Amino acid sequence: MTRILSILLLTGAFAATSTAPVSGEDAPAELLAQGCVLCHGTEGRSSGDIPALTGHSAEEITNAMLDFREDRRENTIMGRLAKGLTDSEIDALATLIAQWE
Amino acid sequence: MHRPNRRDLMKLTGAATLAATFAGPLFAQASGRVVIVGAGFGGASCARTLRRIAPGLNVTLIDRNPTFVTCPFSNKVLGGLAEIGDVTHDFDVLRAAGVEVVIANVDAIEPDTNSLRLADGSDLSYDRLVLSPGIAFKWGALTGYGREAAEIMPHAWQAGPQTELLRRQLVAMEDGGTVIIAPPLNPFRCPPGPYERASLIAHYLKTEKPRSKILILDAKDDFSKQGLFIEGWETLYPGLIEWVPFGMGGGVMAVDPATMTLDTGFETFTGDVVNVIPPQRAADLVFDAGLTGEGEWCSVDGHTFESRVAPGIHILGDAVIAGDMPKSGFSASSQGRACAHVIAALLDGGDAPTLSFVNTCYSLLAPDYGISVAGVYSVDATGAIIGVPDSGGVSPRGADAAFRAREAAYAESWYANLTSDIFA
Numbered sequence: 361m362t363r364i365l366s367i368l369l370l371t372g373a374f375a376a377t378s379t380a381p382v383s384g385e386d387a388p389a390e391l392l393a394q395g396c397v398l399c400h401g402t403e404g405r406s407s408g409d410i411p412a413l414t415g416h417s418a419e420e421i422t423n424a425m426l427d428f429r430e431d432r433r434e435n436t437i438m439g440r441l442a443k444g445l446t447d448s449e450i451d452a453l454a455t456l457i458a459q460w461e
Numbered sequence: 462m463h464r465p466n467r468r469d470l471m472k473l474t475g476a477a478t479l480a481a482t483f484a485g486p487l488f489a490q491a492s493g494r495v496v497i498v499g500a501g502f503g504g505a506s507c508a509r510t511l512r513r514i515a516p517g518l519n520v521t522l523i524d525r526n527p528t529f530v531t532c533p534f535s536n537k538v539l540g541g542l543a544e545i546g547d548v549t550h551d552f553d554v555l556r557a558a559g560v561e562v563v564i565a566n567v568d569a570i571e572p573d574t575n576s577l578r579l580a581d582g583s584d585l586s587y588d589r590l591v592l593s594p595g596i597a598f599k600w601g602a603l604t605g606y607g608r609e610a611a612e613i614m615p616h617a618w619q620a621g622p623q624t625e626l627l628r629r630q631l632v633a634m635e636d637g638g639t640v641i642i643a644p645p646l647n648p649f650r651c652p653p654g655p656y657e658r659a660s661l662i663a664h665y666l667k668t669e670k671p672r673s674k675i676l677i678l679d680a681k682d683d684f685s686k687q688g689l690f691i692e693g694w695e696t697l698y699p700g701l702i703e704w705v706p707f708g709m710g711g712g713v714m715a716v717d718p719a720t721m722t723l724d725t726g727f728e729t730f731t732g733d734v735v736n737v738i739p740p741q742r743a744a745d746l747v748f749d750a751g752l753t754g755e756g757e758w759c760s761v762d763g764h765t766f767e768s769r770v771a772p773g774i775h776i777l778g779d780a781v782i783a784g785d786m787p788k789s790g791f792s793a794s795s796q797g798r799a800c801a802h803v804i805a806a807l808l809d810g811g812d813a814p815t816l817s818f819v820n821t822c823y824s825l826l827a828p829d830y831g832i833s834v835a836g837v838y839s840v841d842a843t844g845a846i847i848g849v850p851d852s853g854g855v856s857p858r859g860a861d862a863a864f865r866a867r868e869a870a871y872a873e874s875w876y877a878n879l880t881s882d883i884f885a
Contacts (some may be wrong), residue, residue: 362809387799387817387839390487390514394798395819395837398791401878408874409867436856436868437821437833444837449817456688 395441396457399440404460414460421454487785487802489868491515491809493588496577498567498746500524500552502531502790503593503778505883506797507804508560515805521561521576521585527551529884530620532651533790533822534876538663539617539628541669542828548620549884550884570750572771589804592752593777593793595619596650602740603643604715613718614735618650621736630734631662634834637672638733639848643713643723645680645740648758650779652685653824653834660690660826663698677704678711685787686824686832686855693826693865713737743780758782762844765813766800769844775800784846786838792820794879824870831869832856 363413386392396413400406413421427433428443429450445453495511497504500522501815508522529550537543552562566580576586598616600607606614615627631640640662644655659675666673682710683706684690694702716723716737723730723737742748742757752759752770759776761768763784766775777800787793795818803813818838823831836853838846856868 385815386695387815388487391799391802391814394510395795395817397882398794398819398879399821399875402882406874407877407881409870410874410878436837436864440835440852440854441661441819441821441837442847442852444819454505 386446386449386452389456392445392449392453393456396453404457415455416458418454418458421457422450425450425454463755470670473525486516488512488515488805488809489517491805493808494519494521494522494586495589495591495804495808496585496587497591497593499593499595499778500526500529500555500562501593501595501778501793502883503554503793503797505529505555505590506794507591507593507777507801508555508797509883510798512558512560512802514801515808516559518805518808519561520559520802521563521587522552522555523563523565523579523585523787524552525564525566530624531876531880532618532620532654533681535617535620535624536654536658537825538624539631539658540663540665541628541632542664545621545625550880552884554885555883559726565699568675569741570746570774573801588808589775589776590695590773591797591800591804592747592780593778593797594780596741596779597744598747599742603713603737605718606737606739610716610718610737614716614721614737617710617736618654618738618741627734627736631665634670634673634733636670636672638674640666640673640675640734640736641678641723641730641732642675642736642738643678643680643716644684644738647681648782648788648812649738649741650791652787653690653822656684656686656690657824657826658736659702659704660693660698660824663694663701664827665699666794667701672722673701675702676730676732677702678713678725679704679706680712682708683707685876686834688858689832689856690826691856693830693832697827697830705787721772747776747780752776761778763805763816763840763846764844765807767794775804784838785836785848786818786820786846787821787834787836789822791822791879792818794883795819818846821875823868823875825869825872826865827869829862829869830865831867831872832865833868833871 386460390395400413423440497508508520511520531548535679536550567577568580568755569578576584613625617623617627709725710725713723714726743753743759754770759781768774777796779788801817820836823833825831834855837849
């Protein structure tokens with residue numbers, strides 16, 4: 361165990377290739393959307409009671425998310441999640457999700 | 462004919478964000494080989510996402526088992542509400558999606574050659590390495606609880622044969638028996654898991670063996686979603702479940718499988734079925750390679766999920782202390798997807814994007830009574846993974862039966878959608 365650790369540190373065999381992104385930028389919409397896919401299904405095609413995210417316009421998605429975030433719409437969990445998103449993140453997600461059929 | 466690329470479309474549409482309009486893969490130019498160890502929620506999500514966003518990459522996914530049995534919903538199997546097959550997933554679709562799935566044990570990481578040594582002696586080389594190996598149990602941390610003890614007092618904290626063993630024991634138990642569950646100190650995989658387990662075993666006992674009892678001997682003084690569980694137990698299973706916190710003498714120090722006893726130092730308890738959930742650490746693969754540093758879990762820079770000990774190696778899931786993110790399959794899947802975006806960007810010659818993560822976990826107290834926890838996470842300047850302020854949290858207390866039933870129904874859908882996106 362110690363030998364491998366010292367090799368890792370001394371030879372720098374793994375070049376420090378981590379490049380931190382420009383701070384202050386949003387995560388890309390495709391990555392943010394993964395957080396939706398995990399519950400709502402691949403490209404919003406849901407199996408079961410969680411609503412599908414297909415067939416909605418960007419405006420509908422944006423309004424829904426803002427309503428959840430501002431406690432204007434009844435929900436079990438979406439309010440807690442929407443409160444974690446900024447306006448620009450919601451906007452980017454809505455644009456992408458509107459593509460889902 | 463020249464295939465339209467991003468530059469063409471930008472000229473046509475003048476759109477600032479191309480991703481929504483461009484139908485091709487995000488990182489079409491990315492090339493190289495990514496090797497991922499661990500075909501669970503973290504590793505399999507990373508592999509599937511890489512194939513979707515960077516089809517030019519070679520993706521190899523290694524696991525010691527030919528199928529993945531999920532810990533999530535394994536408590537339903539224990540409660541007689543599902544079969545082990547319902548929580549078992551094969552890798553056929555991953556293979557069809559272009560992931561090279563290798564069933565093998567990994568012996569060692571070989572940093573000087575950017576390769577892995579497999580148990581059969583062969584080497585696997587990589588351009589980027591992702592490790593999502595899960596947990597190991599600290600055998601002997603509870604005196605008397607070694608590997609052999611787990612065959613009599615199952616942990617069932619890695620799903621599969623252990624789950625089936627514990628279920629058989631519950632079925633064989635006489636009415637009026639006592640089931641003891643002994644959860645460990647934090648951090649451990651799936652903080653609400655032991656208490657969902659108590660709930661679904663209680664559901665089984667209440668119907669089939671109503672004179673039986675469940676005793677939880679806890680190493681802790683509080684637990685995840687505690688208020689919600691206690692409220693639910695009082696509604697659903699009054700008098701059936703007793704939780705003994707550490708401060709009231711619940712901390713187990715030693716066990717004796719031969720007599721089915723647990724010793725807290727104050728008192729000895731005897732169970733007819735005993736589920737010990739032992740203390741845990743990161744899996745042997747990363748622990749033995751020194752990737753946990755001076756501790757027992759891996760730490761990563763949240764900007765890329767690269768190990769803080771070994772930049773260039775990405776580590777995901779339960780093996781990692783990921784800041785505010787809990788150890789859950791959903792967290793691992795979220796991390797795996799983010800990691801895929803990082804790797805694809807780097808191998809495409811670009812910079813890692815800003816990352817964002819989500820955790821959403823449901824616990825079933827009964828088939829029609831569900832509760833949830835949610836969180837959204839970002840990365841601060843130091844690479845720490847932090848919950849976005851004023852967001853996330855658990856289900857409300859005092860909600861009515863209809864609310865609990867909706868969350869239970871959503872839990873079923875959540876499991877189906879999550880596992881389908883990765884494995885189907």
